[in-house]
Amino acid sequence: MSENSNWKTRGDKVFIGTYSRFPAAMVRGEGCRLWDADGREYLDFLAGIAVCSLGHCHPAVTEAVCRQAGTLMHVSNLFYTAPQIELAELLTAHSFADKVFMANSGAEANEAALKLARIHSGPGRYEVISLTGSFHGRTLATVAATGQPRFHQGFEPLPHGFVHAEFGEMESLERLIGDRTCAIMCEPLQGESGVRPLEPEYLAAIRKLCDRHNLLLIFDEVQTGMGRTGTLFAYEQLGVTPDILTLAKAMGNGLPIGVMLTREDIAASLTVGTHASTFGGNPVAAAAGVAVLKLMLADGFLAGVREKGEYLAGRLADVARRFPALASGVRGRGLLLGLVLTEKGREQGPAIVQGMFEQGVLINFAGNSVLRFIPPLIVSREETDRMIAALVHVLGGLA
Numbered sequence: 001m002s003e004n005s006n007w008k009t010r011g012d013k014v015f016i017g018t019y020s021r022f023p024a025a026m027v028r029g030e031g032c033r034l035w036d037a038d039g040r041e042y043l044d045f046l047a048g049i050a051v052c053s054l055g056h057c058h059p060a061v062t063e064a065v066c067r068q069a070g071t072l073m074h075v076s077n078l079f080y081t082a083p084q085i086e087l088a089e090l091l092t093a094h095s096f097a098d099k100v101f102m103a104n105s106g107a108e109a110n111e112a113a114l115k116l117a118r119i120h121s122g123p124g125r126y127e128v129i130s131l132t133g134s135f136h137g138r139t140l141a142t143v144a145a146t147g148q149p150r151f152h153q154g155f156e157p158l159p160h161g162f163v164h165a166e167f168g169e170m171e172s173l174e175r176l177i178g179d180r181t182c183a184i185m186c187e188p189l190q191g192e193s194g195v196r197p198l199e200p201e202y203l204a205a206i207r208k209l210c211d212r213h214n215l216l217l218i219f220d221e222v223q224t225g226m227g228r229t230g231t232l233f234a235y236e237q238l239g240v241t242p243d244i245l246t247l248a249k250a251m252g253n254g255l256p257i258g259v260m261l262t263r264e265d266i267a268a269s270l271t272v273g274t275h276a277s278t279f280g281g282n283p284v285a286a287a288a289g290v291a292v293l294k295l296m297l298a299d300g301f302l303a304g305v306r307e308k309g310e311y312l313a314g315r316l317a318d319v320a321r322r323f324p325a326l327a328s329g330v331r332g333r334g335l336l337l338g339l340v341l342t343e344k345g346r347e348q349g350p351a352i353v354q355g356m357f358e359q360g361v362l363i364n365f366a367g368n369s370v371l372r373f374i375p376p377l378i379v380s381r382e383e384t385d386r387m388i389a390a391l392v393h394v395l396g397g398l399a
């Protein structure tokens, strides 16, 4: 029996079955590469679901984490700590925001945003409008905000105060605004439901609607933030500034951390005792965040992401042209890209991902519509070329 299948057997016996996993137990990572328990090497175009953006075990992040873990691991938010303050200073210096709340995950950052929107808007104004196809997390409130019925099934009744407007349609959004509405929440580019960008004109119209009706605009940049789309935050290149911004995935390069950012006037609504997290902004996770931000803000890093993204998008467009029966085009921004599959291609989605896995390349099938490519932001041309060669091989076997 291989080491992998041994771990699989043991894991399946003890874990609640909420995940469908690749049949591999990962033991080590470096840059864009992973190794499993049998010593097999993988080229990683998933990056722990858009998390390990600086590559696995980036030396500067590992060093910061180890140093902090050997100095002070946790004290709670009853005290100040230097890493947490440094991280908040970096985030506010490089965004529209003045104030930060720290949590441990994307869903928790969004929970904080939803609570802030309600308390800030006052009694009776509590309803949040989000979009169909959105993904905001798996807690009860964030799953209620998530505009995909398949995530709701079996968990009803969901917390009320969440309604969903049709993706891309302004009339649908306007129709839902009423006396109870306090906020509109969206991802500038929907990741989980198939790498679906919101057009800048659409986002500008949403911003206008929020201003006209005195609603807060919440951008969930848990996936698009932290350099993924080629700017530190996606909103910077879309010409629309939100009132509240949430971040998580890539912030700790693998350590769990999530943050909610907002302006001072809005933040003032959350006073002592209104919200809290025991671990939020933990010194070790925050030290990782500081190291990540410093690396991403270094000269040329974000320009490099844009350049790498253009290269990957170009190579994927070639693949789409070569296999028109399976793929119809490419969409996304920066290094959050999707190869859009045709109806025939969609049927093969899981088989393509499996075929790539057998070739030693990790990708996934998102929203039952695209192959999603979210490599570490340090991916090289040579690594992109190797991934493309594997993709051509796998698609060639199906066409």
Ligand SMILES: *Cc1c(COP(=O)(O)O)cnc(C)c1O
Residues within 6 Å of the ligand: 104, 105, 106, 107, 108, 110, 135, 136, 137, 138, 187, 191, 192, 220, 221, 222, 223, 224, 248, 249
């Ligand atoms: C992943 C994701 C979340 C949830 O983050 P967790 O850390 O899994 O709770 C929320 N919103 C978006 C856009 C995401 O991609």
